[in-house]
Amino acid sequence: MIPELGQFALILALxxxxxxxxxxxxxxxxxxKDWMALARPAATGQFVFVLAAFLVLCHAFLNDDFSVLYVSxxxxxxLPTPYKLAAVWGAHEGSLLLWxxxxxxxxxxxxxxxxxxxxAFAARVLGVLGIVSVGMLLFTxxxxxxxxxxxxAAMDGNDLNPxxxxxxxxxxxxxxxAGYVGLAVPFAFAVAALLTGKLSPEWAxxxxxxxxxxxxxxxxxxxxGSWWAYYELGWGGWWFWDPVENASFMPWLAGTALIxxxxxxxxxxxxxxxxxxxxxxxxSLSLLGTFLVxxxxxxxxxAFASDPARGLFILLLLSVITGGALILYAARARHLxxxxxxRLVSRESFLLMNNILLVVATAAVLFGTLYPLFLDAxxxxxxxxxxxxxxxxxxxxxxxxxxxxxxxxxSTWVRMSSESLVRRLILxxxxxxxxxxxxxxxxxxxxxALTMIGVSVGLWVVAAALLDPVKRIxxxxxxxxxxxxxxxxMTFAHLGVGIFILGATVTSSYNVETDTSxxxxxxxxxxGYELVFRDIRRVxxxxxxxxxxxxxxxxxxxxxxILNPQKRIYRVQTSPMTEAAIDVGWGRDLFVAxxxxxxxxxxxxxxxVKPLIRFIWLGALIMAFGGLLAITDPRYxxxxxxxxxxxxxxxxxxx
Amino acid sequence: MWxxxxxxxxxxxxxxxxxxxxxxxxxxxxxxxxxxxxxxxxLPQLKNPEIVVGTQDLTGNVVLLNVWATWCVGCRQEHGFLxxxxxxxxxxxxxxNWKDNRPTAMSWLSSLGDPYVASAFDELGEVAIxxxxxxxxxxxxxxxxxxxxxxxxxxxxxxxxxxxxLPRIIAECGALPCLPVGSE
Numbered sequence: 001m002i003p004e005l006g007q008f009a010l011i012l013a014l015x016x017x018x019x020x021x022x023x024x025x026x027x028x029x030x031x032x033k034d035w036m037a038l039a040r041p042a043a044t045g046q047f048v049f050v051l052a053a054f055l056v057l058c059h060a061f062l063n064d065d066f067s068v069l070y071v072s073x074x075x076x077x078x079l080p081t082p083y084k085l086a087a088v089w090g091a092h093e094g095s096l097l098l099w100x101x102x103x104x105x106x107x108x109x110x111x112x113x114x115x116x117x118x119x120a121f122a123a124r125v126l127g128v129l130g131i132v133s134v135g136m137l138l139f140t141x142x143x144x145x146x147x148x149x150x151x152x153a154a155m156d157g158n159d160l161n162p163x164x165x166x167x168x169x170x171x172x173x174x175x176x177x178a179g180y181v182g183l184a185v186p187f188a189f190a191v192a193a194l195l196t197g198k199l200s201p202e203w204a205x206x207x208x209x210x211x212x213x214x215x216x217x218x219x220x221x222x223x224x225g226s227w228w229a230y231y232e233l234g235w236g237g238w239w240f241w242d243p244v245e246n247a248s249f250m251p252w253l254a255g256t257a258l259i260x261x262x263x264x265x266x267x268x269x270x271x272x273x274x275x276x277x278x279x280x281x282x283x284s285l286s287l288l289g290t291f292l293v294x295x296x297x298x299x300x301x302x303a304f305a306s307d308p309a310r311g312l313f314i315l316l317l318l319s320v321i322t323g324g325a326l327i328l329y330a331a332r333a334r335h336l337x338x339x340x341x342x343r344l345v346s347r348e349s350f351l352l353m354n355n356i357l358l359v360v361a362t363a364a365v366l367f368g369t370l371y372p373l374f375l376d377a378x379x380x381x382x383x384x385x386x387x388x389x390x391x392x393x394x395x396x397x398x399x400x401x402x403x404x405x406x407x408x409x410x411s412t413w414v415r416m417s418s419e420s421l422v423r424r425l426i427l428x429x430x431x432x433x434x435x436x437x438x439x440x441x442x443x444x445x446x447x448x449a450l451t452m453i454g455v456s457v458g459l460w461v462v463a464a465a466l467l468d469p470v471k472r473i474x475x476x477x478x479x480x481x482x483x484x485x486x487x488x489x490m491t492f493a494h495l496g497v498g499i500f501i502l503g504a505t506v507t508s509s510y511n512v513e514t515d516t517s518x519x520x521x522x523x524x525x526x527x528g529y530e531l532v533f534r535d536i537r538r539v540x541x542x543x544x545x546x547x548x549x550x551x552x553x554x555x556x557x558x559x560x561x562i563l564n565p566q567k568r569i570y571r572v573q574t575s576p577m578t579e580a581a582i583d584v585g586w587g588r589d590l591f592v593a594x595x596x597x598x599x600x601x602x603x604x605x606x607x608x609v610k611p612l613i614r615f616i617w618l619g620a621l622i623m624a625f626g627g628l629l630a631i632t633d634p635r636y637x638x639x640x641x642x643x644x645x646x647x648x649x650x651x652x653x654x655x
Numbered sequence: 656m657w658x659x660x661x662x663x664x665x666x667x668x669x670x671x672x673x674x675x676x677x678x679x680x681x682x683x684x685x686x687x688x689x690x691x692x693x694x695x696x697x698l699p700q701l702k703n704p705e706i707v708v709g710t711q712d713l714t715g716n717v718v719l720l721n722v723w724a725t726w727c728v729g730c731r732q733e734h735g736f737l738x739x740x741x742x743x744x745x746x747x748x749x750x751x752n753w754k755d756n757r758p759t760a761m762s763w764l765s766s767l768g769d770p771y772v773a774s775a776f777d778e779l780g781e782v783a784i785x786x787x788x789x790x791x792x793x794x795x796x797x798x799x800x801x802x803x804x805x806x807x808x809x810x811x812x813x814x815x816x817x818x819x820x821l822p823r824i825i826a827e828c829g830a831l832p833c834l835p836v837g838s839e
Contacts, residue, residue, distance in 0.1 A: 273659070280662075297673065297679075311677045318673075326666055329662060376676070377672050
């Protein structure tokens, strides 16, 4: 009975979403306040019912209700409780419900945060979010009902995919989706502006915190996914350019471009139509990701169970939402007025270059991801596009972008003299390049050109980000330069970028990977570490059996750590899983993964030393923290009446 | 101004490709064996290791060769349909038990039903390599003269059977059941 209540709650939510998607939009056109006023209660009610449906599904999982097909396919009585919760969003149907829950949560946040907006505009924003919600609810109810019954009920469940039985994967999907789906908010703001036919000067300021918030979640979500892939897939890589990863990365790139373009639109009232287009593109890329992951149209290591009927439905949804928004864009964007220009050496033009490079990178990733599909559809054969393509085409726009970050941060709006820019930056740039060229040689004894460029660029971004705060601290006695919360946010976000670049460069350049075979009792050396294979034994987990190795790691005779990598066989799904053992450190990770038994007690082993790999995720977290600081800038909370900006203060803001 | 139409045009082209892509299977890799003689093999039977099963047994009739294993979830999924096919008795089905364990495989057949005339026991997967098997289940359709007519990757379903297998079998045999040459 309870699962049917969940189903019923979803249908009620759809009813409310239909109201939210129609009446307020009509009301905004006909200037009917009572119609517009329906948006908020409809959105709130929808959230309540979606939450109810979601809790019903959680209840079914926690109580092992195997009369629900989805539960029986993805859970098991022996599955530990946290993973039962993770199993709620562990496969297609439940993750779609999570998607909808998060969308309605964002919508609820917009109803609360939009009180200071003009009524007609807020009604349009909520109406557009309602349209997206109707589409996703219809998709769930018609093609992917998580409450479908299994008759007769299964004795026990099929268990959760062992790959997903991992702490990081419990929180990865909700956070990633919060980012993915959060991009619906700037999308709705953009479409609402296009519906209104004009972009009010405050538009960008309203949109910025929502965009940054979604971007922040997306950043953390992608970082978690990469971290998980690193220790769980057993290969020791941190990014595979898999279609599913690209599906989350493209909205991130577009969202990053959007954040920068919004800054220009807010401050200077230019790039308006470009900003709108990026807002549409960022969310469309999210939807595209959903389509690619769930339609089975591309081959991926971790795609969802695919189904052409579902694929067709999402394609229709994508066509209605993205196609509709782009048609509206084609009709309305040219009427947007542009005020003011800028010189070649100005913050605007650096941000324009930032946007061009980010869009080029997005397009390159999109093209590489879809290339196998293009060829196949044209009957030109089957191919797959791998990391060599992506690494190359991604670096081409990214290196200049990273080099420009530092310059852009220290430039001013409208115009500035190139001499003063050079004077400010010559010292940090020189130091960064000096260290970047010399240090790899001192520490590692070898360096390729690309390594030296990467380290220099990373250090340069770090130096540029820290330049103002450091000056501020040094000058504490005299008049300190006050940095706003937004500027601190930018500082941290860019600092994160620099740290990420350092981590990615050093890890890829100096990663030591060895594949060996060893028997208990063997000792050998990898990159200065002495490994002793002490023992191998059987260990039983709640729903798996494992073979666990014990390795002693010594350096200069001193014990560093004992590592216990496992090879697990999950009972129900009988798939082998590699649980790598990692000795984590700021300077390096030591990674040991157990391969296959080779006979006579010998095992194949993968031992890796990965310098600075933590910087990759640390950098991402610092970027996200920067986003958090920027959102909490009090500027976004000021009321409409106080928002007169003084143009004179703008020019000196970064001086 | 035409430039505002660029985004929607790009999107329309992408959407057209996606619509086309939905009807393609990215996992489908055409087998180079199609139209060529089936790779020769001789392996012990699963149920009776003394008896050999091989290419010899497969020629002379239109047969199915189904690659299966007890560790393969898709095999369990298609097994019911294979048993149904075997009961219809339209053509002989042979099995290639791939990288499996003999007692487990035999208990699987006794509990789920045995659709196979005989299953070859390919413990080390050496024959499967010759046949270009890269995942179970896979099902090969062989002509009377032993050439490979078709290869299906993924569980066999009634839909695949009617659209892909039946027309090819009818073309080869004329009618069902498909009997060996000279047995009439």
